[in-house]
Amino acid sequence: MTQENLFEQIKIKQSFLCVGLDIDLEKIPPHLRKLDDPIFSFAKEIIDATSAYAVAYKPNLAFFETYGLLGWNAFDKITTYLNKYYPNHFIIADAKRGDIGNTATRYAKAFFETYDVDAVTVAPYMGKDAVEPFLAFDNKYAILLTLTSNSGASDFQFTESEGDKLYERILRTSRSWTGAEQLMYVVGATKATALTAIRKIIPNAFLLVPGVGAQGGNLEAVAKAGLNEQCGLLVNSSRGIIYRAQNENFADAAKNEAKKLQEEMALYLTQKGIL
Amino acid sequence: MTQENLFEQIKIKQSFLCVGLDIDLEKIPPHLRKLDDPIFSFAKEIIDATSAYAVAYKPNLAFFETYGLLGWNAFDKITTYLNKYYPNHFIIADAKRGDIGNTATRYAKAFFETYDVDAVTVAPYMGKDAVEPFLAFDNKYAILLTLTSNSGASDFQFTESEGDKLYERILRTSRSWTGAEQLMYVVGATKATALTAIRKIIPNAFLLVPGVGAQGGNLEAVAKAGLNEQCGLLVNSSRGIIYRAQNENFADAAKNEAKKLQEEMALYLTQKGIL
Numbered sequence: 353m354t355q356e357n358l359f360e361q362i363k364i365k366q367s368f369l370c371v372g373l374d375i376d377l378e379k380i381p382p383h384l385r386k387l388d389d390p391i392f393s394f395a396k397e398i399i400d401a402t403s404a405y406a407v408a409y410k411p412n413l414a415f416f417e418t419y420g421l422l423g424w425n426a427f428d429k430i431t432t433y434l435n436k437y438y439p440n441h442f443i444i445a446d447a448k449r450g451d452i453g454n455t456a457t458r459y460a461k462a463f464f465e466t467y468d469v470d471a472v473t474v475a476p477y478m479g480k481d482a483v484e485p486f487l488a489f490d491n492k493y494a495i496l497l498t499l500t501s502n503s504g505a506s507d508f509q510f511t512e513s514e515g516d517k518l519y520e521r522i523l524r525t526s527r528s529w530t531g532a533e534q535l536m537y538v539v540g541a542t543k544a545t546a547l548t549a550i551r552k553i554i555p556n557a558f559l560l561v562p563g564v565g566a567q568g569g570n571l572e573a574v575a576k577a578g579l580n581e582q583c584g585l586l587v588n589s590s591r592g593i594i595y596r597a598q599n600e601n602f603a604d605a606a607k608n609e610a611k612k613l614q615e616e617m618a619l620y621l622t623q624k625g626i627l
Numbered sequence: 628m629t630q631e632n633l634f635e636q637i638k639i640k641q642s643f644l645c646v647g648l649d650i651d652l653e654k655i656p657p658h659l660r661k662l663d664d665p666i667f668s669f670a671k672e673i674i675d676a677t678s679a680y681a682v683a684y685k686p687n688l689a690f691f692e693t694y695g696l697l698g699w700n701a702f703d704k705i706t707t708y709l710n711k712y713y714p715n716h717f718i719i720a721d722a723k724r725g726d727i728g729n730t731a732t733r734y735a736k737a738f739f740e741t742y743d744v745d746a747v748t749v750a751p752y753m754g755k756d757a758v759e760p761f762l763a764f765d766n767k768y769a770i771l772l773t774l775t776s777n778s779g780a781s782d783f784q785f786t787e788s789e790g791d792k793l794y795e796r797i798l799r800t801s802r803s804w805t806g807a808e809q810l811m812y813v814v815g816a817t818k819a820t821a822l823t824a825i826r827k828i829i830p831n832a833f834l835l836v837p838g839v840g841a842q843g844g845n846l847e848a849v850a851k852a853g854l855n856e857q858c859g860l861l862v863n864s865s866r867g868i869i870y871r872a873q874n875e876n877f878a879d880a881a882k883n884e885a886k887k888l889q890e891e892m893a894l895y896l897t898q899k900g901i902l
Contacts (some may be wrong), residue, residue, distance in 0.1 A: 374730070380663025414726055414733035420741045424699045448726050450750055451689055452777035455649070458689035475725055475750045477772055497752055502727035504754025507800055513788045524780055610704045 353470050354444055354491050355582070356557065361407045361440050362583045366618035366627055369610060370408035370444065371398065372558065372590025373430065374415050379595050380522055381602050390562035391419065391426035394602075396433060398594050401603035405614035408442040408558075408586050409434060431467045442586070443469040444560065448497060450475030456485040464489045473538060476522045480529050482601070487531025493558075494535055499550070501540025501563035519546075523553045536560055539578070543585070544570060547577035554575050555580060563587040564613075571613070583626060589613060628717055628745050628765050630833065630857070632684070634870060636682045636715050637858045641893035641902055642869060645683035645719065646673065646706065647837065647865025649690050653879040654870050656877050666694065666701035669877075673869050676878035680889035683717040683861050685835075706742045717861070718744040719835065723772060725750030731760040739764045739850055746770050748813060748835070751797045755804050762806025768833075773797055774825070776815025776838035794821075798828045809836055814853075816862070819845060822852035832854060839888075847879060850895035858901060864888060 362368050367397055373395055377385065380394045387393045389546055399409065411430055416423035434443050449459040449472060463472045464486075471493035474483055486494035499519045511518045539550060541563035550559070559578055564571050564587050571587060578585045589609075597605035621627045637643050648670055652660065655669045662668045676686065686705055691698035700834035709718050724734040724747060738747045739761075745770035749758055774784055774794045786793045798857055801810055814825055816838035825834070839846050839862050846862060852858045864884075872880035896902045 406828040412726075412730060414730040414737070416723070417737040418733045418741065420737070421696060421703065424696055428695065448724065448750070449689070450725075451687075451723050452775065452779075458693045462689070462692040462695070466693065475723070475752055476775055477750055477752045477783060478775050479782030479784070481777050481779040483779075500727065500753050502753055502756050504727075504756040504758075507754030508752060508793065508797065509754070511786075511788045511793065511796060513786045518783065518786065518793070521786065522783065568805055626790060 356406065357440070359582045361442075362621070365405065365407055365614070367405055367407055367619060368583050368585045368587055368616040368621070369406045369613050370410050370586045370615055371402050371406045371590045372446070372562065372612065373398070373409060373411040373594065374590040375594070376415060377419070379598070381598050381600060383600060385460050387555065388434050389426055389429070391416070391423065391532055392429045395426070395430045397603040398606050399434065399438065401607040402593065402610040403441065405607070405610040406441065407590040408444060410444040412445050412590070413445060413447040429465065431469055435468050436594055442471065444471045444473065444495065445469045446473050448473045448475050450478050450482045452478060453481045453485060460486045460489060465491045465558050471536065473497060476526070482528070484530050487529065487534045491618040494520065494533065495560050496526060496535055496537050499539045499543050499546055501542040505540065520549070520553060523550065527554070538562065541570065541574050544573035544577055547574065551578065551580065556582070556584065558586060560586045560588060564589050564592070566621055571616055572620070577619070579620060579624045581626070583621065587617070631717070633682065634857045635716050636717070637659045637678040638720055640680065640889065641896060642680055642889040642894055643858050643860045643862055643896070644681045645685050645835065645863040646677050646681045646868055647721070647863045647887065648673070648684060648686040648869065649865040650869070651690060654667070654873070656873050656875060657804055658875060664693070664701055664704070666698065667704045670701070672878040672879050674713065675707065676882040677868065677885040678713055678716065680882070680885040681716065685719040685721050685863055687865070688720060688722040703742065706744055710743050712731065717746065719748065720744045721748050721768065723748045723750050724751050724813045725757045728752060728756045728760060731757050732772050735761045735764060739767045746811065750770060758801070759805050762809045762839060767809065769775065770802055770835050771797065771810055771812050772816045772819050772844050774821055776817040780815065793849070795824070795828060798825065802829070813836045813837065816849050817847065819848035819852055822849065826853065826855065831857070831859065833860070833861060835861045835863060839864050839867070846891055847895070850892070854895060854899045856901070858896065862892070871902070
C-alpha cells in the first residue's frame with residue numbers, strides 16, 4: 353500500500369486508528385479457547401468487528417512467537433485473511449527487528465514477502481545498514497523505534513550529545529538513508545510533549561503512536577501535536593480495544609471502543625482541515 | 628546451563644567456539660535441498676561434525692523466519708535435537724529482540740520455555756524494562772547488543788555524552804539492572820581495539836564475539852584483549868565454518884575449520900593460564 357492510499361483510507365474512514373493484535377490466550381474469552389485455532393478465531397472476530405473504524409492492524413510478534421508453531425501459523429492465517437478480505441487496511445508487523453545487512457534482508461523478506469505485510473517496526477541501534485534493507489521493497493515501510501512509551505526509554509533515548517538527544521539524532525540521521533521516504537517512526541503517546549519538537553525535524557513522515565489507553569497516553573494531545581496535512585499519524589490501541597469484554601460480546605465491545613476512538617479522531621481531522 | 632558449567636565445557640573442549648547457524652537454502656549443498664527438511668538435515672550434520680570443537684551453537688532467527696513455518700519448524704527441531712543429544716552445548720537464539728515489559732516477557736518465554744535455549748540476544752534501545760524480563764529465568768541469559776561489527780555501528784553506538792560513548796553507557800547502566808549477573812554482551816570482532824576498554828568496565832561478564840572470519844575479525848587480537856580468568860569469551864563463526872564446502876563433504880570441511888579454530892583457541896587459553 354502506498355502512503356497516498358493510506359491517506360485516502362484515513363479520509364474515507366475518518367480515522368487514523370490502528371488496532372493492536374496482542375493476542376494472549378489467557379485473556380481471550382473462554383468460549384474461544386476450545387476452538388482449533390483460538391488465536392486466529394479471536395483475531396478474525398476482532399478484525400471483522402473493527403474494520404470499519406480502523407485503517408491499520410498491528411499484530412505483535414512476541415505474542416505469536418510465544419506459542420511456537422501454533423502462533424506462527426495463526427500469524428500466517430491472520431495476514432492472509434487481512435490481505436484477502438481487507439486489502440485496504442495497512443498491516444504492521446510489530447516485530448522490532450534489527451540486525452546487520454544480509455540478516456536484515458532476511459527479516460525484510462520474511463515479513464514483506466512470506467507474510468506480505470506493509471510495514472515492520474525496526475530497532476535503530478545497529479544503524480543504517482540494519483534499516484536500509486527494509487527500505488528496498490516497493491511500497492513497504494520500516495517503522496523506526498524512536499521514542500518509546502516505556503519507563504526504560506529514559507535509560508538511553510534522552511542521552512544528549514552535541515545538543516541533540518539520542519532520539520533526535522536518530523531522526524536526523526535516518527533522513528539521509530537510502531529509501532528514507534519509506535521510513536515511519538514509533539513515538540510513544542506518553543511522550544506527547546516531545547511530538548511538537550519531533551514534527552519540526554520530520555514534518556512529513558508518518559508516526560506510529562502506541563500507548564493511547566492502557567499505557568496512559570492522551571489522544572487529544574497526540575493529535576494536536578502530531579497531525580500534519582496528510583494526517584501523518586497512526587494511533588494504536590491494543591488492550592483497550594481487544595480485551596474490552598471477556599465474554600461472548602467481546603467483538604461488539606471492541607467495535608464500540610474502536611467506534612468511540614474513530615469519532616474522536618474524526619473531530620481532530622476536521623479541526624485540522626483534513627475532512 | 629550455568630556460567631560455571633559453560634566454563635567447565637570450555638576447559639574440557641579447550642575451545643570457546645560458537646558455531647553460527649545462518650542457514651540459507653541457497654547456500655547449502657544441492658543434494659540436501661531434495662530432502663523433506665533440508666534446513667534441519669544440514670544443521671544436524673553440521674552439529675554432529677563440529678560438536679567436539681564447539682561449546683555453543685547460535686541459530687540466527689532471521690534465516691529461520693524467512694522460511695515461515697518451514698523455518699520455525701526447523702528451528703524447533705534443531706533446539707530439540709541440541710537439548711536431547713548435546714545438553715552440554717550452550718544454545719544462543721540470535722534474535723536481537725527488544726520490546727516493552729509485558730511483550731519482552733512473551734519473547735523470553737518463547738525462547739526460554741517453548742524452545743528451551745540458554746540465551747537470547749537482546750537490543751538495548753528500549754532500556755531496562757525491555758531487558759530485565761529476560762533475566763528473570765534461572766540459568767538463562769540475555770546477551771545485550773553493545774558494539775556491533777557492521778558499518779552502521781558508527782551511526783549511534785559511538786555517540787559521546789558526558790565522556791562516555793553510547794555503548795559504554797549501556798555497559799555501565801546495565802550493571803545496575805536486576806539480574807545483571809545473567810547479562811552477557813555482543814562485541815563485534817572487528818572492534819577488538821575497544822575490547823580492552825570494555826574489559827575494564829565489565830571484567831567478569833561473558834562476551835559473544837561475532838565477526839571472526841567472513842567479517843574480517845582477528846581471533847588473536849580478540850583473545851588477547853577479551854579473555855578473562857573464566858575465559859569470558861564465546862567467539863562465533865558462521866559462514867566461515869558452515870559453508871566451507873558446498874558438496875557432499877560439507878560436514879567434514881566444517882569439522883576441519885572448527886578444529887582449526889579450536890586448536891588456535893587452545894593456544895590462547897593455555898597462554899592465559901586457563902588450561
